[in-house]
Amino acid sequence: MFSSAENINMSDTPNPPVNGRRERGSNAPPSGRGHTNQAVANHSGEPGGGQAGRRGGRGRGQGQLNQSERQRGGRRGGRGGRVNGLEIEAPPPPPVPPPLGLGSRGGFSARLTGDASNAEADNRTKGKANGEPDGVNEVEGEICFICASPVVHNSVAPCNHRTCHICALRMRALYKTKTCAHCRTHADYVIFTDDTSKRFEDFTQSDFAKQDTNLGIKYENVDIFEDTLLLLRYNCPDPDCDIACLGWPDLHRHVKSLHQKVMCHLCTDYKKVFTHEHELFTTSELRKHERFGDDNPGAVDQSGFKGHPECGFCRQRFYGDDELYSHCRDKHERCHLCDRRNAGRQPQYYVDYNSLETHFRRDHFLCLDRECLEKKFVVFDSEIDLKAHHLETHPNDLSKDARREARRIDMSGFDYRSQVPIDNRSGRRDREGRGRGRGRDPNADPIPPSSAQPLRRDELAYQRQMAIQGSQPVPTRTFGGQLTAETFAVRPPVRSEARAGDINAPAKPEGGLPSLGSLSLGSESPPRAQTSASALAPTAQEQTRRFRHAAVTERACNMLGNDPHKVSEFRTKISAYRASTVTAPDLIDCFFSLFDATTVELGKLIKELADLYESDSKRSDLLKAWNDWKATSEDYPALPGSASTPSVGQGGARVLKLKSSTAQSSRSSANRQGSWGLGAAASSSPNPILPLPAGYSTSANRVGAGRVSATPWITPSSSTSQPSSRTTSEAPPTSRTTVPQRPPTEEAFPALPAAKQPATSIFGYGSGAMRRYGNVPTGNVWGGGTGSASASGTASENEGEEGSGNVGAGASGGKRKGNRNKKQTLFQWG
């Protein structure tokens, strides 16, 4: 309905204040106008774009909703009267506004769920207004069973269970479940009604004034519909502020600039509450909130929240234990053998597969066959299992004698007691220490050369784990998981090398790794170094990377339908991002125009892709941008159609806007300056145009170019063919050895063939650039002169160390050697 360009522009361009004022006025009940105007005056510092489009600010893709929203301005006036009348007795709002404006203010906040007291007051006054006795509150039917608050409107499900409309909406819009709160029966539609007894089946289609197909709600009358919509807007959480913003970015900006407060990004991303129920923090409060929660024992508004847990490896906080758990599950590794032994309790995490492989080598029986190493997780609990595996999978590696030998099981090593369920930790430890030491498999002797103690690997593993757990400073919060200590991660190379010498001769470093290059991820320059701490087992480092590369490439190819043009464009984009010529949000933007895939699929790809970046900032930027996108576009779908101003050079405008908003709030939040990096100078300047550092201005241009599909100087066809033809010829060499310093102009015009309107319009609201203030600037800082130098510096360091690390072990390079070593190993067994 609106062009994407308009949509984007909507949130970017400062509107004439007049526009914003008119809009706001039309939204407010007429009797409160005096006050509303005052509010407008108060908010005049707020960029106008924030309010102008608020009517269309949410519910992307809900055609129906959107339509009715547009009609709403007209109806508003009539309704205002009622609201005002009802709430004239509402408890006076905490501070500020003059009694004159009471009606309008109360009218706004009381119709939201707000605090319970407000709702209650609403109800009470409603009772009075209708001439009912005050006691109506006490009647059971008037209290929602679920939230124990007074029912404002009823929600009736097909099972004829009732809740208040707020609970029903909470379930449907926030928890995204269409089941009944009482009986979990799925309901495609519920009815929001003021009738307290009418049964679901007695309603006919003609009873409904409105219907929302997306949420599955039929509204008996328009008032209920509007009350519902009110809840879904991006309302400012400040109790005295009646601003509804365009989207999360806008709201964050509003809160920051107007109230000098911040909102917790994790909470806004994950917490399932209505927008106005979120909390505002000062920066220090936010820090406390993240670390310890804002549990305030004894206070009326205590939340019971204990802080956002942090991943000890990544130093990144997550919304809750579940999110941290899934992060650790996805990003870090667990030893399935140890897990089995511990019955899944106290999971121990390893920072990545390399670290885990080191653990395998030390504490379990890892098959050292090259293919098996590549396959990963070919590791066994016991010697016997490993032997069986050898016989089954690599029979050719063994001589006849060795094979026969391997078939023999030495019963002396059999420990029946290990079958006994283990339920007492300490008991188990004693038992094992004694029991297993005695009957060791003589054949096993050469295998764990490092263990002077008569302990088996699993025992060692167990003890090591205990030691680690014991020595680990208890993190402020865990979900019962354990992280491997850093020392553990660092030590392995030495040991594994020693061991590799025993069992499997050090494999050759892999020279070219041609497949790695295919994605041309690297701005890796020839000397490949490695950051010491993260370099775990050098053996598998390259391999792991290679597999990830392959996986990403494969996924991308599949998603692109193996279209060579698109694939090469995809590569171009990625290397552009690597070279910091494209910011993460823009990269994601490009992906959307490139891939015709579901967000779930794209999400997988992006996560895998992010893992490939060695630079932390790149990885986290990308993930952050993606999460931002998801948060803004999925959790709170935005209605298209709020855009009304034409778009010219919006990319620049967008940056300017960002700047001006910081400039505004920079007096209050000095700490933010840090994250702005290069931009600090610019943001403090009253005129944001002039001091733009180079990084900004280029990116501004680029953003503009990418977005405005109608820009005359790029035709879709040229933009597709250009990068693709170039990449096909260029990609292989770039990959490892050259720094892909592409002329920015080329990536700058990602093909947006049919302009993919939905995707771009979504980005108008949702791009991470707007979501997090720090985001775009950080990306650009890297793109700026000094930034890029240091970035590539790190990358090359990484590379170099990888190279050197490879000497001790390696993947496919030393095939011959590997084979010989295998033989050695086997002889040892025989």
Added chain:
Amino acid sequence: MAGGQKRIGKELAEVTKDPPEGITVSLVSEADIYNWDIQLEGPEDSPYAGGTFKLLLALPTDYPFKPPTLNFKTKVYHPNVSNDDKGSMCLGMLRSEEWKPSSKISGVLRTARNLLIEPNPDDAVETQIAEQYKSSRKDFDKIARDWTKKYAKA
């Protein structure tokens, strides 16, 4: 905030006023309505008879839309209670996919007590205990009684 507190307050009042049989409820700390201290008397016709078990009921911030969790603070020999320092009780109704916002805490507590009378070995966290419960009930009863004597009679 989200209506949860009101509901919790209401339920707390109800449970305190009219507690389910054999159950006493109090707050761990008066200032915190999200953590409930539960005293559970071992049901007469169970190996847990005579013991008093201390449980912690933790309500999530988005209660009642998300289920509470129930942990035994007193060691108990039971197939559905994890035998570790957490003592998590595995109640079907507390699983997030089975939880109904309309379920009440008193109902949860009643179910928990019933589970002491009648363990559910098919949905066990402690598979060995469940195995034993099914195969040699006598041994199970004996250990459960021993543990009750040892840990639940202070």
